[in-house]
Amino acid sequence: MATSSPRTVEEIFKDYNARRSAIVRALTFDVDDFYSQCDPDKENLCLYGYPNEAWEVALPAEEVPSELPEPALGINFARDGMNREDWHSLVAVHSDCWLLSVAFYFGARLNCNERKRLFSMMNDLPTVFEVVSGRKPVKEKPAPESGSKSRNSTKRSIDGQPRSNPKLADESYEDGEEEQGDTFCGSCGGGYNSDEFWIGCDNCERWYHGKCVKITPAKAEMIKVYKCPSCQKKARQ
Numbered sequence: 001m002a003t004s005s006p007r008t009v010e011e012i013f014k015d016y017n018a019r020r021s022a023i024v025r026a027l028t029f030d031v032d033d034f035y036s037q038c039d040p041d042k043e044n045l046c047l048y049g050y051p052n053e054a055w056e057v058a059l060p061a062e063e064v065p066s067e068l069p070e071p072a073l074g075i076n077f078a079r080d081g082m083n084r085e086d087w088h089s090l091v092a093v094h095s096d097c098w099l100l101s102v103a104f105y106f107g108a109r110l111n112c113n114e115r116k117r118l119f120s121m122m123n124d125l126p127t128v129f130e131v132v133s134g135r136k137p138v139k140e141k142p143a144p145e146s147g148s149k150s151r152n153s154t155k156r157s158i159d160g161q162p163r164s165n166p167k168l169a170d171e172s173y174e175d176g177e178e179e180q181g182d183t184f185c186g187s188c189g190g191g192y193n194s195d196e197f198w199i200g201c202d203n204c205e206r207w208y209h210g211k212c213v214k215i216t217p218a219k220a221e222m223i224k225v226y227k228c229p230s231c232q233k234k235a236r237q
Contacts, residue, residue: 006106009114013121015051016103020128021188022049023095027088027132029187029229030055035084038076046071047095069101085133092129099128124191126184134204186228187212201228 006012026034026047037057038045048056048071060070072094079087100122107118129135183192186206192198197210197217202225210216213229220226227235 007109009107009110009118009121012103012106012110012118015106016099016122017125018051018053019049019102020099020125021190022053022055023047023092023099023128024131024189025053025187026055026057027092027095027128031088031230032233035079038079040076040079042076044074045076046073047075047091049095049099069098069105071095071098089129089133092127092132096127096129125189128189131184131186131189134206183207185209185212186230199226201226201231203227203231 006015026049034047034055034057043059045057046060048058050056057076060073061067072091075091075094078090082090103118103122104115107115110118183198184190184207185198186201186204186208188209190209192207197215197220198207199210199213199215199220200207206228208215208228210220215223215226
């Protein structure tokens, strides 16, 4: 149990973002491990995300009422009765609800303007469902010199620096900076930051922090066609 609860808008948002990152990881990079832990033959299981960005599939809290709002109960029972991707999406939707409930449980003593600011900060991130289902795909942007609707033979990082061989979206973007602000990491869900190195997947066209997929700028220069961990897993199945 936590020794102290987050109280300010910033503290609550930090807690929310950490729990959310944990759940996103469970449903993306660690999805095979998560799937195997949700055995339908076991008792009611829940998916928890923690402030240290760790996730856990576990039985619900025994105390009533619980210290915090509880996640959806019995996610394991529906596992084998649904299409796998649909089941992941269902867990993601319930997880989004749980994350909001925990955040506003902590924010119960905030005033109206503080609650509004907290929700705005959370709403700037894609939901777990959007990340897992791909409902909000991240498109690569043409470099300023590449024209509006052409495909370029140079792969670029998100800040426009050359890498090697990419797919560029078949759409023009009038305001590159504004569009970059709508870009989120396919792993942790974090927003675009020009101070960080990013790499785009040539298969699903999502962007990732280099640190999240363990790719450095030097290593990216040696990659002709990059596939993210999720696409690599799908190719092996």
